[in-house]
Amino acid sequence: MTLMATTRRKGPPELTLAVLAVVGFVALAIATGGNLLSAGTLEAFFRFLAVPIVIGLSQMVVLAVGQMNLSVGALTGFCAMAAAWLMLEAGLPAPIAVLAALALGLAVGVANGVLVVLTRINGFIVTLATMTIIQGLRYGVNGPDTYQGYSAGLRAFGRASVLGLPAVFLVAIAVAVLVGLYFSRTVPGRKLLASGGSPFAARLSGISNDRSLITAHGLSGLLAGVAAVITVAASGSVNATIGDDLLLPSFAAPIIGGVALTGGMVSVTGTVLAAFLIRLVDVMQAQFGINPRWVDLIIGAVVLGAVLLGTARQKLQERSP
Amino acid sequence: MTVQAEKAAPAETTKPRRIPLWANPRIGLVVLLVLLVALFTVLRPAFLDTRLTLTPLQSDISVYLVVGLAQLSVLSLGHMNLAVGRMAATSAFAMGLTHDKLGAGLIVSLAAGLLVGALLGALAGLIISRTGVNSFVVTLAMDFALVGLITILYASATDGVAFPTMPAGMEALRFDTFADYCLGDVCGPRVPLVVPIAIAAALLVGLLFRSARLGREILMTGSNVRAAELSGIPTRTRIVQAHALSGLIAALAGFLLAANNGAFSASIGDSFLLPSFLAPVLGGTLLAGGAVSVLGTALGATLTQVIYKGLNLLQFQLDQLQLYIGLVLIAALSLDRARHVLAERRGAKL
Numbered sequence: 276m277t278l279m280a281t282t283r284r285k286g287p288p289e290l291t292l293a294v295l296a297v298v299g300f301v302a303l304a305i306a307t308g309g310n311l312l313s314a315g316t317l318e319a320f321f322r323f324l325a326v327p328i329v330i331g332l333s334q335m336v337v338l339a340v341g342q343m344n345l346s347v348g349a350l351t352g353f354c355a356m357a358a359a360w361l362m363l364e365a366g367l368p369a370p371i372a373v374l375a376a377l378a379l380g381l382a383v384g385v386a387n388g389v390l391v392v393l394t395r396i397n398g399f400i401v402t403l404a405t406m407t408i409i410q411g412l413r414y415g416v417n418g419p420d421t422y423q424g425y426s427a428g429l430r431a432f433g434r435a436s437v438l439g440l441p442a443v444f445l446v447a448i449a450v451a452v453l454v455g456l457y458f459s460r461t462v463p464g465r466k467l468l469a470s471g472g473s474p475f476a477a478r479l480s481g482i483s484n485d486r487s488l489i490t491a492h493g494l495s496g497l498l499a500g501v502a503a504v505i506t507v508a509a510s511g512s513v514n515a516t517i518g519d520d521l522l523l524p525s526f527a528a529p530i531i532g533g534v535a536l537t538g539g540m541v542s543v544t545g546t547v548l549a550a551f552l553i554r555l556v557d558v559m560q561a562q563f564g565i566n567p568r569w570v571d572l573i574i575g576a577v578v579l580g581a582v583l584l585g586t587a588r589q590k591l592q593e594r595s596p
Numbered sequence: 597m598t599v600q601a602e603k604a605a606p607a608e609t610t611k612p613r614r615i616p617l618w619a620n621p622r623i624g625l626v627v628l629l630v631l632l633v634a635l636f637t638v639l640r641p642a643f644l645d646t647r648l649t650l651t652p653l654q655s656d657i658s659v660y661l662v663v664g665l666a667q668l669s670v671l672s673l674g675h676m677n678l679a680v681g682r683m684a685a686t687s688a689f690a691m692g693l694t695h696d697k698l699g700a701g702l703i704v705s706l707a708a709g710l711l712v713g714a715l716l717g718a719l720a721g722l723i724i725s726r727t728g729v730n731s732f733v734v735t736l737a738m739d740f741a742l743v744g745l746i747t748i749l750y751a752s753a754t755d756g757v758a759f760p761t762m763p764a765g766m767e768a769l770r771f772d773t774f775a776d777y778c779l780g781d782v783c784g785p786r787v788p789l790v791v792p793i794a795i796a797a798a799l800l801v802g803l804l805f806r807s808a809r810l811g812r813e814i815l816m817t818g819s820n821v822r823a824a825e826l827s828g829i830p831t832r833t834r835i836v837q838a839h840a841l842s843g844l845i846a847a848l849a850g851f852l853l854a855a856n857n858g859a860f861s862a863s864i865g866d867s868f869l870l871p872s873f874l875a876p877v878l879g880g881t882l883l884a885g886g887a888v889s890v891l892g893t894a895l896g897a898t899l900t901q902v903i904y905k906g907l908n909l910l911q912f913q914l915d916q917l918q919l920y921i922g923l924v925l926i927a928a929l930s931l932d933r934a935r936h937v938l939a940e941r942r943g944a945k946l
Contacts, residue, residue: 343732390926393930395933399676400873400877401926401929403870404922404926405922407919407921408923410915410918411915411916411918411919411920411922412915412919415916523739523740526733530733536732566751570744572741572744572748574740575737575739575741575742578740579733582727582737583727583729586727
């Protein structure tokens with residue numbers, strides 16, 4: 276599902292990724308002697324796939340308008356800490372804490388967008404600054420201490436499974452479907468892509484680019500809030516380091532998935548498949564006891580390879596119209 | 597010292613008015629700097645204590661000035677180098693390895709590290725210029741790859757995360773100031789030995805972008821690739837050279853930090869990314885490319901480190917420190933924007 280501002284095309288990147296994902300999964304299943312397919316391992320595989328998918332989508336929606344959001348990881352951690360604080364210190368019930376975390380993500384995202392629009396400063400710099408601020412706030416919630424033992428219902432939800440698939444993974448997939456529909460079927464979503472594809476043409480067609488920027492950043496913040504809720508539910512304890520390791524994967528998933536940094540196009544399927552592939556590498560490391568540092572090395576190489584492949588394919592297409 | 601690629605103006609237009617003094621971002625930074633130093637001194641007189649505060653502050657500023665220069669070298673193109681910290685770390689590893697395994701001295705080790713940094717930068721530049729892929733993606737991927745590589749390298753070459761030995765002379769760079777070197781009765785000021793290295797780097801980079809053909813052509817490339825190409829500038833080579841320069845300077849920053857910390861360790865460069873953008877951007881260098889300000893970068897680096905040191909002395913916690921740095925950054929950038937709009941309204945050409 277690659278969606279462009281002007282044309283829609285079901286490109287080969289998703290197909291390549293899908294084939295890679297299936298081949299990789301089968302190969303890993305065989306290499307581990309079927310261990311991967313045992314109920315426990317498979318469930319863990321999908322449970323820890325939920326956050327990478329949502330955080331990748333969170334980055335993807337700002338890439339759609341040609342922006343970046345460096346604050347996604349810190350914001351996820353901040354929302355998670357805020358939700359835990361509301362449950363433990365303020366004594367609020369879990370549903371209210373969840374809604375508050377989502378609202379907080381949305382509010383910070385909108386603030387990012389408003390700052391970008393008002394100051395006309397590059398979104399990279401604005402979110403770099405807000406990332407620093409949010410990191411401070413995240414630490415300020417509870418210092419270096421860990422929150423645990425909050426709402427039993429929420430933690431049960433994090434461990435729950437439906438038909439063998441973890442509930443949190445299904446939430447992530449549902450979010451992905453909603454984001455996909457938003458960009459393909461709704462007017463605001465199409466407007467976002469139009470602004471990202473060509474701000475000038477969008478303005479001439481009566482689209483407010485400023486509003487697109489604020490919407491995209493707000494949506495990105497909201498998705499970071501979703502990632503926070505999933506983290507709180509699935510991990511059982513949260514502290515101020517949550518989100519530190521999310522920034523780079525948030526870029527890796529959409530970029531491997533074929534989303535351009537220039538804006539104007541998104542690929543929900545590609546982003547989800549790329550998150551799946553990165554998770555495969557992670558599991559491979561755990562299964563074979565490889566130094567975890569090799570994972571970073573491999574992901575770096577894969578990102579670069581994916582981008583190079585994309586450019587090569589584009590050149591080939593241009594040569595043979 | 598703002599250096600900008602000339603833009604050909606039509607001959608018949610009236611001469612643009614000079615930028616008014618208040619619209620110069622560098623003046624604003626100096627004023628802010630003076631105010632902050634005054635504020636911190638009033639709150640904590642120890643802020644002006646030479647041995648306790650000012651000497652370490654100068655060492656810190658030196659490191660982060662050089663870090664800012666590494667980012668500035670590619671900002672001149674409108675590119676970014678997200679791997680700046682990791683390039684510094686890999687180069688520091690090369691320096692440590694050259695000394696530890698081959699027994700090389702300070703100069704040879706430093707040269708080896710600088711070479712590794714320049715090669716890494718050139719590799720990034722080569723990929724960017726050959727494929728046309730966004731520099732953000734390439735250097736992000738490189739950062740990923742180097743993070744992994746560094747830990748593996750340190751684990752295999754040392755028994756931990758740092759080299760046990762340092763070349764002779766590094767200790768002097770760490771602890772000595774010019775006050776320790778006397779000529780008869782006349783001793784130098786209490787300035788750490790790393791300061792002149794950073795200043796020399798800044799002067800060289802400033803000269804490169806102001807006077808050297810290479811620097812001017814890099815700025816032209818950053819301003820408008822197509823126009824530069826049409827004027828016969830080998831833009832691809834310039835891109836590779838600018839990135840190689842960035843890697844080289846990042847390696848120097850890694851060396852200076854290793855000298856300050858007293859070890860070639862795997863954690864060098866971890867904290868480089870944010871300050872590398874802070875210093876040039878606060879100093880008025882745009883992300884769009886085509887213009888750089890070395891003096892502004894020096895002021896930006898000084899301002900950031902003064903804030904860190906001041907808040908530290910006031911015993912702010914880590915979280916509040918980050919909070920205020922972020923707020924100051926946004927405030928400074930917004931002020932800059934307001935000044936820009938105001939100056940445009942008054943008809944000054946910026």
